[in-house]
Amino acid sequence: MSEESSGALANNAPPASPRTTVIEASQLSRSFGETKAAQDVSFEVRRGEILGFLGPNGAGKSTTLRMITGLIAADRGSAKICGIDVATHPIEAKKKFGYLPESIPLYEEMEVIDYLRFIGSARGIAKAVLEKSIDRISKRLGLLPMLRRRCGTLSKGFRQRVGLAQALIHDPEVVILDEPTNGLDPRQIIEVRSLIRELAIDRAVIFSTHILQEIAAICTRIIVIHSGHLIADGTPDELAGDSSEDWQVVTSGSGVDPEQCPGLQLAPGVEGSTGETVHRWLGESAPDLGDLSIQIYRSGSRLLHVGRSRESLEQVYLRLTGGERVQA
Structure with missing residues (x-):
């Protein structure tokens, strides 16, 4: 990823209060057979926040994000993006957010540039605007040398970058990232963190991870998901505050x-x-x-x-989940 100015991905949406609520999840619930993947999950996210979803694999993080993005229907509850109900107005809602799923849906035989053009066209972006957007994002993510490569030939790290590019192609107000640093080397992870901070200047960013280090490095707020339940919500300092009696x-x-x-x-x-x-x-x-x-x-x-005494983030997590570990 190349270094660009902080304005490289500036949001062109109309100005809004920096603390405007842009995501509203209310009692989201979803079961798969007998498995209750998410139960009564409720929270709000404001513009400018970097919200980390923390929990072990299978905790319900991805299920919750998929309900918020409308990829799966909730059995109960609702989700709104910028005030738009995802279930009743899915097309309008999807214009407001970019989503990087855990498994990136690339077309293996398509060249990267054609894939990004396809995604942009599907989102209704005018051709002239789209070409400028692809150029800008490709520079920021270090994708320029890969634009003529077929998606199926890319390394896992470059596949992840293409996934990030498609999530940002339409300059969304909300960015939702599911395990965004999977497959990246240490330098690329640092650059993704920098990108997330940049995005959050005038957007809301949610990302899920099972890696404590990622949460500690960049989140302004943390939600802990365990066994389908939201069991904690607060800033890192709030979660590690007067939680100990020592x-x-x-x-x-x-x-x-x-x-x-x-x-x-x-x-x-x-x-x-x-x-x-x-x-x-x-x-x-x-x-x-x-x-x-x-x-x-x-x-x-x-x-x-x-x-x-102040607990470390790992100690807080272990206390909340009864000792179940995530990756440090």
Whole structure:
């Protein structure tokens, strides 16, 4: 992917409030036989947000995204894109979003440029506008050398880029990406993250993943899906906030004398900044800062900070899902 200015993919839609709600999901539910893939999933997404769908494979992420995009019908509930009901007005709704599915529907014998022309034409884009759009997006995604290659000959990484291009060809207000970094090398993953941040300047972006690192790197908000249920919704800081009942005490130096400070013990597996040590407070109630500061001083250290322990994103996820892991 080549580096372009942040205006390379500027949204040409009429100006709107940067926090306008553009996705509304209400009690979306879908079963396949006896399997309840999604149950009463409700949330909203505003322009400017990067919303990450986090959950293990089979949690219901893709099913929820497919209901939002109208690819499958919900058994119950509704989804709106820019105020347009996806079920009752599918053609109008599809003009408002771009979608990268987990399995990209490429025509294997078609050249990349013809595939993008086909997608653009199907979306009703005028020919002159379409050619400019293909050129702009191909430059941004590093596809120019591949435009005359048949889709069936592309590597997985380039297939993913073509999938991204078709999702952006009509300059949508909402971008929905299902596992967008699948098959990409580390450099390409970094570039996709940069692209997502760029898109979110004046759009809403949803992407699903089972990789914690992807969520932590770029999301402004996280939804956790588990066994078809939405079990958490918040910013990374909100999810990792006062979720622990433990208190952490940070001191200068390499630690305190346990005889001088009987209420403290080194926090296992937690490293402080250079020249600092993190301890766990053993008391049942919040520590008395005056007494604690004196104890630490007598031990040859200084009290630097006292606060609730903060969980890592992985710890939050494991707590919420009862220990089921996703890829870190």
